[in-house]
Amino acid sequence: MQKFILALLVVFSGLTLTSAQTIPSPTDFLGYDIGTQFSRNHQVIDYFKAVEKAAPHQVKLENYGKTNERRDLYLAFVTSEANMKQLETIRENNLKNAGLLEGEATATDIAIVWLSYNVHGNEASSSEASMLTLYKLLTEQQELLKNTVVIIDPSVNPDGRDRYVNWYNRTKSEPYDVDKQASEHNEPWPAGRPNHYLFDLNRDWVWATQVETQQRLEFYNKWMPHVHVDFHEQGINEPYYFAPAAEPLHEIITDWQRDFQTQIGQNHAKYFDKEGWLFFTRERFDLLYPSYGDTYPTFMGAMGMTYEQGGHGMAGLGILNDEGHVLTLVERLTHHTTTGLSTVEMASKNAKQLNTEFSKFFNNTNLKYKSYVLKGNEDKLNSLKTLLNKHQIAFENATNTKVSGYHYATGKQGSFNVDANAVVVHSNQPKGKMVKVLFEPNTKLSDSLTYDITAWSLPYAYGLDAIASTSQVQSRIILSKKALQNLNDAYGYVSKWNSMEDAQFLAELLKQNFKVRFTEKPFTSNNTKFERGSLIITKGDNKHIKKMVSKLNTIAQEHAQPLTAINSGFSQSTPDMGSPDIKLVNKQKVAILSGEGTSSLSYGELWHFFEQQLHYPLTSINTDDFSKTNLNKYNVLILPNGYYGKVFTENNLTKLKDWVKSGGKVIAIDGALRSFAGKEGFSLNFKTPEADDQKENLTAYADREREYSNHLITGAIFNTKVDATHPMAFGYSDQYFTLKLGSSAYNILENGYNVAYLNDTKVFSGFAGQQALKALDQTLVFGEEPMGSGSFIYMVDNTLFRSFWENGKLFLVNAVFFVNNNAYEL
Numbered sequence: 001m002q003k004f005i006l007a008l009l010v011v012f013s014g015l016t017l018t019s020a021q022t023i024p025s026p027t028d029f030l031g032y033d034i035g036t037q038f039s040r041n042h043q044v045i046d047y048f049k050a051v052e053k054a055a056p057h058q059v060k061l062e063n064y065g066k067t068n069e070r071r072d073l074y075l076a077f078v079t080s081e082a083n084m085k086q087l088e089t090i091r092e093n094n095l096k097n098a099g100l101l102e103g104e105a106t107a108t109d110i111a112i113v114w115l116s117y118n119v120h121g122n123e124a125s126s127s128e129a130s131m132l133t134l135y136k137l138l139t140e141q142q143e144l145l146k147n148t149v150v151i152i153d154p155s156v157n158p159d160g161r162d163r164y165v166n167w168y169n170r171t172k173s174e175p176y177d178v179d180k181q182a183s184e185h186n187e188p189w190p191a192g193r194p195n196h197y198l199f200d201l202n203r204d205w206v207w208a209t210q211v212e213t214q215q216r217l218e219f220y221n222k223w224m225p226h227v228h229v230d231f232h233e234q235g236i237n238e239p240y241y242f243a244p245a246a247e248p249l250h251e252i253i254t255d256w257q258r259d260f261q262t263q264i265g266q267n268h269a270k271y272f273d274k275e276g277w278l279f280f281t282r283e284r285f286d287l288l289y290p291s292y293g294d295t296y297p298t299f300m301g302a303m304g305m306t307y308e309q310g311g312h313g314m315a316g317l318g319i320l321n322d323e324g325h326v327l328t329l330v331e332r333l334t335h336h337t338t339t340g341l342s343t344v345e346m347a348s349k350n351a352k353q354l355n356t357e358f359s360k361f362f363n364n365t366n367l368k369y370k371s372y373v374l375k376g377n378e379d380k381l382n383s384l385k386t387l388l389n390k391h392q393i394a395f396e397n398a399t400n401t402k403v404s405g406y407h408y409a410t411g412k413q414g415s416f417n418v419d420a421n422a423v424v425v426h427s428n429q430p431k432g433k434m435v436k437v438l439f440e441p442n443t444k445l446s447d448s449l450t451y452d453i454t455a456w457s458l459p460y461a462y463g464l465d466a467i468a469s470t471s472q473v474q475s476r477i478i479l480s481k482k483a484l485q486n487l488n489d490a491y492g493y494v495s496k497w498n499s500m501e502d503a504q505f506l507a508e509l510l511k512q513n514f515k516v517r518f519t520e521k522p523f524t525s526n527n528t529k530f531e532r533g534s535l536i537i538t539k540g541d542n543k544h545i546k547k548m549v550s551k552l553n554t555i556a557q558e559h560a561q562p563l564t565a566i567n568s569g570f571s572q573s574t575p576d577m578g579s580p581d582i583k584l585v586n587k588q589k590v591a592i593l594s595g596e597g598t599s600s601l602s603y604g605e606l607w608h609f610f611e612q613q614l615h616y617p618l619t620s621i622n623t624d625d626f627s628k629t630n631l632n633k634y635n636v637l638i639l640p641n642g643y644y645g646k647v648f649t650e651n652n653l654t655k656l657k658d659w660v661k662s663g664g665k666v667i668a669i670d671g672a673l674r675s676f677a678g679k680e681g682f683s684l685n686f687k688t689p690e691a692d693d694q695k696e697n698l699t700a701y702a703d704r705e706r707e708y709s710n711h712l713i714t715g716a717i718f719n720t721k722v723d724a725t726h727p728m729a730f731g732y733s734d735q736y737f738t739l740k741l742g743s744s745a746y747n748i749l750e751n752g753y754n755v756a757y758l759n760d761t762k763v764f765s766g767f768a769g770q771q772a773l774k775a776l777d778q779t780l781v782f783g784e785e786p787m788g789s790g791s792f793i794y795m796v797d798n799t800l801f802r803s804f805w806e807n808g809k810l811f812l813v814n815a816v817f818f819v820n821n822n823a824y825e826l
């Protein structure tokens with residue numbers, strides 16, 4: 001046998017030592033023909049490890065983190081032996097070429113291609129394809145690796161993948177059943193697409209709220225590839241989709257990026273045509289919303305692309321689709337392997353030009369707005385800085401006293417004074433195009449038909465006052481923060497209330513059994529004015545806590561929470577500390593509905609919010625169990641966005657109302673409001689748009705999609721009027737910018753408090769169709785409807801959508817802890 005191998009080596013003397021003879025194929029390694037079974041995540045990773053072992057001079061695996069369920073995340077670096085020896089030099093050269101690292105690039109003829117598989121867990125053909133792609137690169141396609149570094153992420157979302165694969169493996173028939181009604185083609189709630197917290201990781205690139213994204217971005221920004229591909233799947237009747245993308249394309253996308261997408265697409269088409277495989281291009285998948293696996297890389301200078309295979313969580317190992325075709329996993333992974341290799345081929349063939357164009361992309365001297373200046377409370381500015389750091393976008397502090405330009409709060413030209421804490425972000429920096437995408441007031445839309453939201457402008461999302469200036473604003477490097485002073489003995493301590501940091505501080509105090517009060521009216525003490533919502537921790541309330549001052553000091557230091565000492569319960573201006581307007585915060589027991597009927601995304605956002613952001617306990621109750629649940633164990637019940645038709649039967653609705661009347665509090669979000677609108681005992685009502693005019697019935701068939709968009713709001717930003725005296729709005733001013741995700745509209749409450757509502761329908765950013773706008777004027781955004789001793793709280797707009805609208809989060813915390821605080825203690 002030895003001799004035989006040697007003889008082979010002589011025969012194939014052109015091949016390097018890492019030939020197919022030593023590298024295990026996926027089929028050999030897995031013990032089944034690839035595509036005839038779904039491989040669990042660890043099998044995929046084990047295969048990559050086996051290949052690394054067989055070809056260590058060409059493959060290097062790097063562990064880049066862990067998921068919430070403690071699965072390891074890996075990147076595989078695949079290239080020629082010569083490149084592998086100087087991998088770090090190649091990486092640094094690339095950053096120098098983009099101006100992201102000091103120094104002159106010495107060589108710029110290596111292409112860097114990053115292939116991301118299985119970001120959606122139940123689009124499961126792609127991790128299978130990652131194995132075959134790796135194998136083929138190292139066997140049939142060695143030539144391409146001479147001038148290409150291929151970075152493979154075989155499983156971006158291993159928790160989701162295993163949720164799907166484990167479910168499928170235990171559900172499927174033997175042999176698999178192609179009947180789409182079979183249980184193996186119908187995943188249960190919440191399905192395998194999202195990650196542990198049920199977030200869609202392909203909407204999270206910019207916001208980076210999830211650990212998978214956060215850990216990946218560190219490596220992404222270290223490497224800054226020239227090409228990035230995100231492998232997906234769509235419905236079982238769809239053919240394959242690849243680049244070029246559909247309009248709208250963001251205006252910063254360069255001509256070269258557009259052209260080269262087409263060239264790549266044409267190269268794929270060559271292979272697909274040869275086999276007679278169907279595909280489509282230039283439709284449906286646009287490049288606008290910046291948080292995708294195609295747009296983010298594109299706005300960071302790469303050729304960012306999405307490839308979509310028909311299949312998805314429904315397809316299993318094989319399914320008979322509506323066109324009478326049995327779509328198999330083998331077929332799905334073959335297509336993904338073909339486009340993956342074709343992508344590497346195009347990068348290799350155009351390595352030099354990729355480098356040249358990549359370098360040009362990072363020159364940003366010609367952008368319209370030169371500086372974005374932001375001011376607001378320190379916590380909000382800090383959370384913005386945290387976000388910018390995740391993307392290694394530079395920022396400084398302002399030195400000017402007055403800046404002018406486009407004023408976000410008014411939507412007009414204006415000016416304001418800045419203090420030394422104001423943050424300045426210049427667009428003339430290597431990542432300036434991303435700065436433009438994230439900060440510009442209104443994204444230019446070449447087409448209103450888009451796949452996603454059309455507004456995300458950071459000043460609105462973070463609740464900061466901002467100016468976009470067409471001339472460069474003076475700035476200086478940020479000074480380090482002063483340390484907090486230790487607390488001295490006092491009557492009590494007051495904390496401000498206007499940020500998530502304040503909310504986390506409160507949550508921690510409650511968990512540690514502190515008695516905390518909040519004020520419903522402003523007061524002055526110790527020569528300081530405290531606003532509504534300010535937290536008060538008195539020594540008298542907390543005699544049960546040993547070494548109370550020292551313990552409070554520790555918590556305050558850990559949370560970097562400045563506290564003001566007060567020396568007496570007698571205020572300079574009322575209320576005094578014993579006033580009924582200063583109330584104890586109840587240590588709320590919070591429950592949430594999950595499961596069938598709830599939107600898994602919305603439930604996941606709330607779950608993640610309580611567990612990972614607020615750090616406050618939350619009990620999850622399955623909707624199936626609602627009728628037998630003893631609600632009296634909780635103070636607050638949260639209803640995520642969803643369709644509760646089957647949950648709130650007449651009996652269950654009565655049960656819910658009875659619990660509220662006796663002091664319970666329901667927080668209903670977005671679609672959950674439908675369960676109460678127009679029902680007996682509720683003042684909540686739909687606002688129906690005026691009847692469409694006759695003209696619409698004469699719409700041509702070909703224009704039907706466009707006509708429909710007239711009724712849509714695809715994530716647009718509106719100014720709302722806020723009743724800042726209501727506890728749900730503590731910490732806010734009388735103006736709040738809301739992200740509207742749809743056109744559902746509810747009338748102003750007749751019996752209840754309208755905490756925030758739309759007073760006019762000016763669109764500050766994003767797209768809203770004319771018909772949809774008509775119905776929006778004078779409609780509810782947030783409100784409270786008291787019922788008996790309790791309340792229904794309505795949140796028409798979901799402030800936790802993808803968890804990126806930072807400025808909306810406090811409304812929810814206020815709703816939990818401050819609204820209708822008469823609630824009993826359990």
Ligand SMILES: [Zn+2]
Nearest residue numbers: 120123232233
């Ligand atoms: Zn997908």
